Amino acid sequence: MDFFLLSSLADAAIQQALLAMLVSIAAFGLGQMVSRKLGPALVRWWKAHGPGKGELPVRPICTVLRLSVALLILMVATAIGFEELSAQIILAVATGVAVGLLVHRFARSAGTGRVIATLLGLVAFVAAIAGVLRGFAPLLEGLNAAGFSVGSRRVTLLGVLNGLLVVALLFIGTRLAIRLIGRSIDQAGGLDRYQRVLIQKLVAAAFVVVAILMGIDLLGIDLTALAVFSGAFGLAVGFGLQKTFGNMLSGLILLMDRSIKPGDVIVVGDSFGWVNKIGVRAVSVITRDGKEHLIPNELLMTERVENWSFSSRDVRIRIALTLPYATDLDLAEQLMIQAATESPRVLAVPGPNVWLRSFGERGFDYDILVWIRDPEQGVGNVQSDILRRLWRLLQENAISIPLPQREVHLHARSEGGNAPRR
Structure with missing residues (x-):
C-alpha cells in the first residue's frame, strides 16, 4: 500500500494536480487574509477622504478584495504554465469560480435581481474556464480521462457530471411543467376546488x-439485471401494501x-361529524x-x-315527547310548534311539524x-334548545310531563296455608 502511494505521488500528472490544488487553496486563503486587513481600512479611508465622505458597506468590499486577490494569484499561476491537463483544469475551475463570484457580487451591488445575477455569474464561470483552457475540448478530455472501472463499466467524472446535469434539468423541467399546468387548472372553469386538487395531483x-x-433512458441505465429482484420485490410490496394501495385508490374514487366531500356531515358506524379533508390513506372526520x-378510505367504499x-x-x-292523557292536544301542539319556531337554527x-305517534x-x-341547514354545528344543541323553550311554555300553561307509574303488589303466605294476603 505504501509503495503504491509513493509510486502514485511520483507521477508528474498527480504532482502537478496537487500543486495546482494547493495554489488554488492558497489563493483564496491569501485573499481572505488581505480582505480582513485592507477591507475595514479602505472603508475608514473612504469615509474620511472619499468624495462626499459617504460610507461604504464593509462586507461587499471585503468580498471583492478577497476574490480579486485570489483571481490575481490564479492568473499568475496560469501564466507560469502547467504542462499536465489535470493541473490546467483545476486552475481553470478555480479561476472560473473567482470570476463568477465577482460578477455575481458586482451585479447584486448594481441592483440586479438574484436570478439574473446568478445567471450572469454562471456565464462568467463558463467563459473563464473556456478562456483559461482555450476552449472546452481540453476540459471534456480531462473529465473523461478522470475515472475508475467497476466491473465492465467505467465511471468517469464527465459521466457523473452529465448524470447530475440530466437529473437537475429533469427536476427543474418537471417542477416548471407542474406549476404551469397547476395554474392552468386553477384558472379553468367548471371545476370545484377539490376536483382541481385531484387533477393537479394526478398530473404531478x-x-x-x-x-x-426519461432519466433512466438518457442516463443509459440497464434494468435487465434487476428484473428478477424487482419482480420479487414488487410482489412483496404488493402483498404488504395491499391495504395502502386500496385506500389510495378509494380516496381517488x-x-x-x-x-363524500370536505364539509359533508357523515355517519360511519359510531362516528358522527363533518369531513375535514380526504387524505391519501384516510378521511378526517371531526366530531362535535x-x-x-x-377513517380509512376503503371503509367508506365498502361500509x-x-x-x-x-x-x-x-x-x-326528530324530537320525542310524551304528554299526559289529560292534556289539551290542540294547546299542546300549538306550544310545541311555538317552541320549535322560536329556536334560531x-x-x-x-x-x-308535530306528529301524534301513538297512545303510550x-x-x-x-x-x-324540525329542519336545520347547518348539521356540522350539531343536532343535540338544537334539541336541547327546543325542549328548554317547550318546558317553560308547558309550565306557564299548567301542563305536566307524566312520570313513570308502577303498581306494586305484596303477597305474603299464611302460616297454615298458601293463601296470599294483600
Missing part, C-alpha cells in the same frame, strides 16, 4: 413518472365521484367533541355511510319534526 404523479423514465377520527349533506344540507331532526321553510303507557307519544 404522471409528470414524475415520465421524468423518471371518492374525490372523482364526489360522494373536537375529536378527529381517521354503509350516511351522508347528511350529499344532495342537500337540509337535515330533519330551525328553518322557517319547511316549517316545524304514560300518555300521548309525540314527535316534533
Whole structure:
C-alpha cells in the first residue's frame, strides 16, 4: 500500500494536480487574509477622504478584495504554465469560480435581481474556464480521462457530471411543467376546488413518472439485471401494501365521484361529524367533541355511510315527547310548534311539524319534526334548545310531563296455608 502511494505521488500528472490544488487553496486563503486587513481600512479611508465622505458597506468590499486577490494569484499561476491537463483544469475551475463570484457580487451591488445575477455569474464561470483552457475540448478530455472501472463499466467524472446535469434539468423541467399546468387548472372553469386538487395531483404523479423514465433512458441505465429482484420485490410490496394501495385508490374514487366531500356531515358506524379533508390513506372526520377520527378510505367504499349533506344540507331532526292523557292536544301542539319556531337554527321553510305517534303507557307519544341547514354545528344543541323553550311554555300553561307509574303488589303466605294476603 505504501509503495503504491509513493509510486502514485511520483507521477508528474498527480504532482502537478496537487500543486495546482494547493495554489488554488492558497489563493483564496491569501485573499481572505488581505480582505480582513485592507477591507475595514479602505472603508475608514473612504469615509474620511472619499468624495462626499459617504460610507461604504464593509462586507461587499471585503468580498471583492478577497476574490480579486485570489483571481490575481490564479492568473499568475496560469501564466507560469502547467504542462499536465489535470493541473490546467483545476486552475481553470478555480479561476472560473473567482470570476463568477465577482460578477455575481458586482451585479447584486448594481441592483440586479438574484436570478439574473446568478445567471450572469454562471456565464462568467463558463467563459473563464473556456478562456483559461482555450476552449472546452481540453476540459471534456480531462473529465473523461478522470475515472475508475467497476466491473465492465467505467465511471468517469464527465459521466457523473452529465448524470447530475440530466437529473437537475429533469427536476427543474418537471417542477416548471407542474406549476404551469397547476395554474392552468386553477384558472379553468367548471371545476370545484377539490376536483382541481385531484387533477393537479394526478398530473404531478404522471409528470414524475415520465421524468423518471426519461432519466433512466438518457442516463443509459440497464434494468435487465434487476428484473428478477424487482419482480420479487414488487410482489412483496404488493402483498404488504395491499391495504395502502386500496385506500389510495378509494380516496381517488371518492374525490372523482364526489360522494363524500370536505364539509359533508357523515355517519360511519359510531362516528358522527363533518369531513375535514380526504387524505391519501384516510378521511378526517371531526366530531362535535373536537375529536378527529381517521377513517380509512376503503371503509367508506365498502361500509354503509350516511351522508347528511350529499344532495342537500337540509337535515330533519326528530324530537320525542310524551304528554299526559289529560292534556289539551290542540294547546299542546300549538306550544310545541311555538317552541320549535322560536329556536334560531330551525328553518322557517319547511316549517316545524308535530306528529301524534301513538297512545303510550304514560300518555300521548309525540314527535316534533324540525329542519336545520347547518348539521356540522350539531343536532343535540338544537334539541336541547327546543325542549328548554317547550318546558317553560308547558309550565306557564299548567301542563305536566307524566312520570313513570308502577303498581306494586305484596303477597305474603299464611302460616297454615298458601293463601296470599294483600
